[in-house]
Amino acid sequence: MALGENAVESEVICVLTRFALKSPLALMPTYIDYRRVVRGAKRTPGFLRSAFLIESPRVCFTLSLWSSRLAIGRFGASSREHISAGNRVMPRLRYDARSGVGLWSTKWWLGAVTYAITSCFATGRLSMDSELPVSFALALRLCVAGTFAWSAINKVLSPNRFVDAVRRYHLLPHGQGVERGVAYAIVALETVTAVGLVIPDLVLAGCLTGLLLTVIFSAAVITNLMRGRQIPCGCFGDDPTPISAITVVRLLLIAVALGVLLALLPWGRGYPDDAEQLLESILVAIALTVAGSWVGRSMSMASVLEAHMAPPGGRS
16 A cells, blocks of 8 residues: 555446547547436446546547446446447447457456545545536636627628628638638537537537637738738627737637636536526626626727827838
């Protein structure tokens, strides 16, 4: 027994399963299947906790804790989600002539915990059921989802103006069809991000799609700033605010928020069980959105004034 460890007598079992996938494109469908299996596992007596771990774009793990070996047997025999997910996952697995199918699973019994962990549980300073991460993550999810939803709605209401905004960036081959297609794709991705951040099983997809958009937007803005061009941002459809360093900072803040949500993913997918905490999360999200909007508008007005006060030769 190592120093600091405390031996325990427990029937708790840890199950670890490794999936080696043929393609990175199989990672997201595998995660969605994992979420479906977890829903079925929660109906099985003896299920304690689970996690989805990513080693690389082609390798992932599922980790689950069970109160006993009997609970695992009940789950394997009665869960339709588990059987269906297994049938869908098998074609995605990599096959090697020497090692076979890229799938293995192992089980361990819980034998010890550290003194630090046991003391934290004893004093109540650490709780696996704490609603704080859930409430904070939900407020952040709703705030970011609202931002992307508002952006998509404004673009839908003024589609031609948004296509013109895309054209002004001068990053695409000339042609109305190409620019319109990219504009529609942006609106679709923003919608996916907003919806994904609201639905618990799609939070990971929403975060990844949102990060992809922020990278694309940042690259487009920075490229035009380096060319010395001050064109309308088009961030919210027909927004006339010229791009500036403030635009990049705003995108960076959104990316940071999405990064925090990814870090909180083990807790941040669901909703608080308590109605009061749910209401608090919604109110915090509204406050964050209003504050962000006010700061953004203040910065935008400053950018407009600065652009109009600049010498004629300083604008393109």
